[in-house]
Amino acid sequence: MVDKYLESYAAKFKVLADPLRLKILILLRDGEKCVCELVDLLEQKQPLVSYHLKLMVEVGLIDKRTEGTWAYYSLNKDIQQWFSSCCRFLTAQDIIESLRSTQKGDGRSASK
Secondary structure, rough: OOOHHHHHHHHHHHHHOOOHHHHHHHHHHHHEEEHHHHHHHHHHHHHHHHHHHHHHHHHOOEEEEEEOOOEEEEEEHHHHHHHHOOOOOOOHHHHOOOOOOOHHOOOOOOOO
């Protein structure tokens, strides 16, 4: 029985070991978002963001809700409190500002 819990925790930590997935969790902490919002905020291609979201749903970190052809994601209620306490000093605005400063450093424009 303990091994089953440890395997579940290990899977979650493995998924959390990716910086893009951590950014997604921080953005979802502010509330439910559709894929298109996450793509815009993260400035990543839709297939890449969708792939990471799929992995996060599979291990139970986030929940997926579909409405027609749109998919919306939110933090799993069991994860929300734990994650908020772990990353309480990071905000969605921190992620956006970090992306902008990175783009300035490598010569890319922050505007679309």
